[in-house]
Amino acid sequence: MNRLYKHIILFLLPALILILILPVNKRLKYQGLENDCFNHAIWIYDRIYNNSKPLDIAFLGSSRTINGINDELIEQELKEYNMAVVNFGYCRLGRNLSYALLKEIVSRKKPGYLVLEVSRNEDRYSHPVYPHIAGTADVAFANPFFNRDLLADIRTQLTYKIELWQDIMFQKTVTMPIQTSDFGFASSNDTIAGEILKEVKNGRSKPKPGLKKIEENFHMSFPRIYLKKIHRLCRENNINMLFLYIPPYGTDQFLPNEYKTYIKYGIVILPPVPITDNPSNWHDEDHLNRTGANKLSLYIAAEIKKVLSDSAFYSK
Amino acid sequence: MIFNSVTFLIFFILFFQFYWLINNKLPISYRNIFTILSSYLFYGWWDWRFLSLIIISSSADYFIGLGLARAQKKNGRKMLLILSIVVNLGILGFFKYFNFFIESLNEFMHFFSLSVDVNTLKIILPVGISFYTFQTLSYTIDIYKRKIEPTRNIFSFFAFVSFFPQLVAGPIERASHLLHQFDAKKAFSYNHCVIGLRLILWGLFKKIVIADNFGILVDTIFSSEHSISGITTIAGSLFFAFQIYADFSGYSDIAIGLSKMLGIDLMKNFKTPYFSASFGEFWHRWHISLSTWFRDYLYIPLGGNRGNKYRTNLNILVTFLLSGLWHGANITFLIWGGLHGLALLVEKQVRIKFNTLYFTPFVFILVTLFWIPFRAENFAHFIALSKSVFQFGSFSFASLCQIISDFSITRFFALLFVLAGFLWIEYSFRSDDFNEWILKKTRFTRFTIYYLILALILILGNFSVKPDFIYFQF
Numbered sequence: 001m002n003r004l005y006k007h008i009i010l011f012l013l014p015a016l017i018l019i020l021i022l023p024v025n026k027r028l029k030y031q032g033l034e035n036d037c038f039n040h041a042i043w044i045y046d047r048i049y050n051n052s053k054p055l056d057i058a059f060l061g062s063s064r065t066i067n068g069i070n071d072e073l074i075e076q077e078l079k080e081y082n083m084a085v086v087n088f089g090y091c092r093l094g095r096n097l098s099y100a101l102l103k104e105i106v107s108r109k110k111p112g113y114l115v116l117e118v119s120r121n122e123d124r125y126s127h128p129v130y131p132h133i134a135g136t137a138d139v140a141f142a143n144p145f146f147n148r149d150l151l152a153d154i155r156t157q158l159t160y161k162i163e164l165w166q167d168i169m170f171q172k173t174v175t176m177p178i179q180t181s182d183f184g185f186a187s188s189n190d191t192i193a194g195e196i197l198k199e200v201k202n203g204r205s206k207p208k209p210g211l212k213k214i215e216e217n218f219h220m221s222f223p224r225i226y227l228k229k230i231h232r233l234c235r236e237n238n239i240n241m242l243f244l245y246i247p248p249y250g251t252d253q254f255l256p257n258e259y260k261t262y263i264k265y266g267i268v269i270l271p272p273v274p275i276t277d278n279p280s281n282w283h284d285e286d287h288l289n290r291t292g293a294n295k296l297s298l299y300i301a302a303e304i305k306k307v308l309s310d311s312a313f314y315s316k
Numbered sequence: 317m318i319f320n321s322v323t324f325l326i327f328f329i330l331f332f333q334f335y336w337l338i339n340n341k342l343p344i345s346y347r348n349i350f351t352i353l354s355s356y357l358f359y360g361w362w363d364w365r366f367l368s369l370i371i372i373s374s375s376a377d378y379f380i381g382l383g384l385a386r387a388q389k390k391n392g393r394k395m396l397l398i399l400s401i402v403v404n405l406g407i408l409g410f411f412k413y414f415n416f417f418i419e420s421l422n423e424f425m426h427f428f429s430l431s432v433d434v435n436t437l438k439i440i441l442p443v444g445i446s447f448y449t450f451q452t453l454s455y456t457i458d459i460y461k462r463k464i465e466p467t468r469n470i471f472s473f474f475a476f477v478s479f480f481p482q483l484v485a486g487p488i489e490r491a492s493h494l495l496h497q498f499d500a501k502k503a504f505s506y507n508h509c510v511i512g513l514r515l516i517l518w519g520l521f522k523k524i525v526i527a528d529n530f531g532i533l534v535d536t537i538f539s540s541e542h543s544i545s546g547i548t549t550i551a552g553s554l555f556f557a558f559q560i561y562a563d564f565s566g567y568s569d570i571a572i573g574l575s576k577m578l579g580i581d582l583m584k585n586f587k588t589p590y591f592s593a594s595f596g597e598f599w600h601r602w603h604i605s606l607s608t609w610f611r612d613y614l615y616i617p618l619g620g621n622r623g624n625k626y627r628t629n630l631n632i633l634v635t636f637l638l639s640g641l642w643h644g645a646n647i648t649f650l651i652w653g654g655l656h657g658l659a660l661l662v663e664k665q666v667r668i669k670f671n672t673l674y675f676t677p678f679v680f681i682l683v684t685l686f687w688i689p690f691r692a693e694n695f696a697h698f699i700a701l702s703k704s705v706f707q708f709g710s711f712s713f714a715s716l717c718q719i720i721s722d723f724s725i726t727r728f729f730a731l732l733f734v735l736a737g738f739l740w741i742e743y744s745f746r747s748d749d750f751n752e753w754i755l756k757k758t759r760f761t762r763f764t765i766y767y768l769i770l771a772l773i774l775i776l777g778n779f780s781v782k783p784d785f786i787y788f789q790f
Contacts, residue, residue: 001336004509015770155322159779166775170727 020136024164029133031176032164036129037091038186040066044088044101046179048108053182055109056083057304060098061117064246065089067287069115070297072183077301081308087184089117094127095223096142099230100134106237113304114234115242115269118256122223125149131157146221187290188283200285201250224261231265241266242307244300247276248286269303271296317361318785319570320523327358328574335578336504348471348498355480359443366442369407374477376403377452381466381473384459393460400456404449411442416645444484446642450609452477455491457613464492472498481574485567485785487585487605494582502579511751512576514766518750519569521769523785526562526738528778529731530555536719538691538701548716549688549704556691557684558735561590563786564603569750584749588742590683593675595659598683610639629664633657643690648698651689659686727776734772 030045047055057078059069066089075085088101098116105111126149131139139157144150167173211219234241243262247253254270262268275281281292288296317324331354339347360367380400387393418435455476458464467473476495482488537544537552544552568585575582589601599607615635621628633654640653659682688705692698720728745753754762 001333001504004506008513011766012770014767015774019774151322151326162774162777163779166727169775170724170730172724172727 019158019161022161022165024161028164028168028173029160032160032167033129033132034176037063037066040090040184040186041129041133042176043179043181043184044090045104047086047088047182047184048104050178051180051182054084055086055105055111057085057113057115058102058105058109058111059085059087059089059115059117059184059244060101061089061244061246062093062119063089063091064119064248064287065117065244066091066184067187067283067289068246068293068296069244069300070185070187070290070293072185073294073297074301074304075183077298078304078308081305083112084182086182089184090127090129092127092129093119093123094125094130095122095226095230096130096134097127099226099233100130100138102230102233103135103138104133106233106239110237111239113240113242113307114230115244115300115304116230118243118245118258118262118268120247120251120253121257122220122227124219124222126153126222132160143222143225146218146225148222185293187288187293189290190283191280191289191291192282192284194279197249197279197282197285204248204250205252220258223258227258227261227265240307242304243268245270246288246296247271249276249279249282250285267307269300272299275299317358319567319574320520323361324358327354332577339502339579340504344499344501345469345471348469348475351475351480351498352471352478355475355478355483358480359478359483362443363440366445369411369442369445370448370478370483373404373407373449373452374474376400377456377477378467378470378473380456381459382468384456385466397456397460400453404453408445408449411439411445413641413645414439420647447486447488448477448483450606450642451488451490454488454609454613455495458491464495467491467495467499469499479575479580481571481578482582485564485571486603487568487571487583488609489582489605494580497580505579508579509577512573514751514754515569515573515576515749517766517769519566519573521773522562522566522569522738524773524777524779525731525734527559527566527786529727529776530559530562532778533719533723533728534559534691536722538693538697540715544701544704545715546705546707547713548719549701550685551716553684553687553691556687557590557680560687560690560786561586562738567785587749588746590680590739591676591743591746592679593671594679595656595663595682598679599656599660606639606642610635610642614638629661632660632664636660647695648689648692651698652686655686655689730776734776 027042027045027049030041033039033041057074059065059071061069065087069087069089071085071087075083078085088105090097090101102114126142126147131153134157136157139153142150142153147153164173210216231241233239243256243266245256245268247256254273256262256268259268275292275295278292281288281295283289283292317327334350335347335354338350356367356370359370377400380396380403383396384393387396455464455466455473459466467476472495475498476489476491479494479498534552534556537548537555540548565586572582572584583605585603585605587601587604589598592598592601615631618631618634619627620631623631636653636657637650638653640649640651640656643649643652685705688701689698692701741750741753754765757765
């Protein structure tokens with residue numbers, strides 16, 4: 001049987017090595033996600049690699065960040081500090097994507113602050129886009145004991161690489177023009193009907209059975225590992241970490257479940273209840289509309305100002 | 317779990333290791349128990365609730381088999397056989413055909429202006445139900461006919477029914493061929509594993525390169541909301557002919573290859589059917605395990621060709637209609653079966669020698685056109701497609717060219733080039749299989765072909781589609 005295994009490995013090894021070493025243009029990786037999240041990936045790439053404007057404060061998070069953080073407005077508010085603010089939010093949850101994007105950011109830019117969006121619970125699964133843009137080593141050696149999606153991620157990364165090569169070979173690749181916008185905020189002016197929000201609030205205020213300590217520790221291992229990695233990366237690059245809690249509408253939970261973990265790494269910004277509780281600030285039950293986003297952004301700008309003026313913070 | 321998924325790869329590596337370990341160190345029953353549990357895990361990956369159906373079907377036929385061996389009176393034996401048929405066809409009928417018959421009844425009543433509305437149920441079709449019910453049914457019928465003796469070993473029987481490589485899409489095995497293989501101690505053979513791996517590589521090539529690429533074109537053509545021209549429909553059915561053959565025969569090759577690695581022989585399911593010079597020959601080469609099942613358990617019991625001409629023709633037609641219905645609860649499958657039945661009847665009337673050179677293309681064209689009802693979503697879609705075939709007025713290559721252009725012209729021509737090579741290889745081993753064909757080559761040529769296949773899988777393989785096989789829905 002050993003002979004069989006040896007021969008199979010020897011037979012497949014050249015193909016495997018070829019796939020692994022096959023270079024893929026990084027921009028194509030982001031461009032390939034054109035049907036996902038309003039084609040936001042290619043903009044993220046261009047903002048990091050093809051936009052010479054510096055970056056001082058980076059926001060990372062989900063679609064709640066895209067919809068809820070008006071980076072241009074915050075930048076105007078922080079004019080006196082001359083800081084460039086960018087919203088790098090990307091749809092859906094998965095803490096490992098924040099890590100992958102931060103790695104990209106620090107490879108080109110030198111942000112002083114990272115504002116990481118947090119929600120009620122940390123998502124315990126891999127972000128679906130992670131294997132498309134993360135490096136091979138980051139995908140293949142990504143916490144095997146706590147990563148339910150490890151195999152799927154490895155497969156996705158390898159097949160995505162092959163697909164990109166096939167597109168080049170069969171001349172299907174069309175290079176997208178460079179995205180020149182400095183800001184990533186995208187929101188809607190629409191407001192959700194009050195009745196729908198009432199129903200949502202009723203549903204969300206019902207108490208849900210919590211996890212036992214042992215279950216919680218198991219489930220949260222995956223995001224906690226990535227939080228640690230993000231913190232380490234921030235420390236290595238002299239980036240101050242802040243956390244921003246963006247709850248959905250109607251929740252009666254005013255602190256994220258992992259609050260104790262976050263405060264070990266940095267300040268946690270909690271949104272004021274008058275903003276989150278006002279139905280006219282919401283586009284749907286999970287995302288703020290432009291009015292809500294502007295209010296929240298002004299509040300965050302004020303919070304950041306406090307941080308900037310607090311010299312003690314720098315020594316943290 | 318699908319054969320071309322990473323989950324299955326991990327599953328099979330672990331299974332393979334422990335299977336041989338248990339086989340070598342422990343009594344046979346342990347190996348069979350391990351096979352049963354692993355097969356249930358494999359099946360339960362889709363929906364564990366439907367495992368109960370396999371267990372019911374296996375238990376019923378195991379005990380009915382024992383009862384048939386004990387029962388001496390003809391009536392008692394007959395009752396037991398009927399019980400087995402009721403259990404298996406009852407499960408199949410409820411899960412697969414209940415809604416079809418209710419809907420047909422409602423339509424029939426409406427046709428006669430009778431307002432009887434019987435509600436349909438929300439029933440999920442369990443994967444592979446048509447395959448394992450037919451396999452276990454053949455066991456009791458064979459015992460009833462005294463062709464085989466029932467097994468007393470419950471683990472062997474359950475392993476025979478649930479053996480994962482062929483559980484969800486065949487080949488539909490006979491107890492006389494497969495069951496006794498679970499009773500024997502096996503010796504690990506490197507050569508058998510290599511044979512198996514060759515078939516797996518060939519099967520994956522068919523599936524990932526041929527079937528999944530043509531599948532994109534087929535889906536675009538047949539799901540088009542706009543009316544399509546005759547040439548596009550014909551091209552669509554031609555692409556579907558290659559897709560379904562590569563998909564299903566690819567699955568069968570992988571199933572046979574996996575079994576070979578476990579020391580178990582499964583029957584051949586395909587023998588290059590598109591090179592048949594007659595419909596009779598086609599049905600000796602296409603989905604052999606199902607066509608022989610219908611021959612042995614339906615056509616021959618109906619009287620076969622022993623009665624007069626009209627009776628024989630009726631038997632052929634009934635067999636093909638039911639064979640069509642086996643594929644799915646839809647009138648389109650009945651039409652497909654009926655067309656093949658009629659073609660066979662016509663063929664029987666024309667008493668000429670079917671010359672390969674002239675008749676092979678003719679049979680292939682007809683078989684290809686017959687795929688239209690098979691691929692159609694419903695009767696209305698079939699009618700629309702059939703009409704479009706004869707729309708020579710709007711005969712236009714434009715829509716077809718647009719579909720190919722969206723797919724990538726370079727990729728399309730590369731696919732045609734690979735298809736030509738694939739058909740040439742298939743033609744070369746008409747009388748044997750890929751394994752025997754490649755063994756006649758030198759070691760250098762063999763490895764060149766292996767790496768060429770591997771390269772084609774990487775270059776042309778379609779990895780973006782959800783891994784699935786067409787015949788799982790049956």
